[in-house]
Amino acid sequence: MAATPIKVVEGSALSAMQKKELLNRLARVEGQLRGVQKLIGLAAEPKDCEAVAQQMAAARKALDRAFVQLISSSIVNQSENAQDLDEAQASAGRLAALLDKFA
Template sequence: MDQSLKIVEGSALSGAQKKDLLNRLARIEGQLRGVQKLIALAALPDDCDAVAQQMAAARKALDRSFVQLLTSSMLNQSANATSVEQARTSAEQLAAMLDKFA
């Protein structure tokens, strides 16, 4: 994780949830740097298979991070809701985000 990032407390995500997501993204960033090296060193047709495999793994890890972001946000927003209407509004916003980005 980039130590220069200051984690701000808020109601969207807890500090621990943010730290976990940032750590996941740092690992994905490392995977992508590895993919770049594989591409640079690719010399044989079989090398493309290794590149594709690593790209698929990075994509899956990013997808899992996206789901974790939504799940964490859903849990926090429902726990912090002061009324059923506020919880419903939060759920609708998260559903719209899921529909838009998933």
């Protein structure tokens, strides 16, 4: 079954290239999670749980890296697009709040 391409819209949150890179990273995470599901289904011995745990940790780290990429791309893009210092500071405040809330 082929994946339906995700529509990428133009906007000021992220550039088209930033979105493409983030979507590619998330597609890799999705593949890792499918692999974890298969490993769980095939787990028959205690040592299999170690392999599952290792792959889950790798997927979690990859998702964390995607989060960092999202925030850092947002910082760069929104700073470049700010009209003045006040707008840049407001944007930085919103992004700092996101880090505080979700990181």
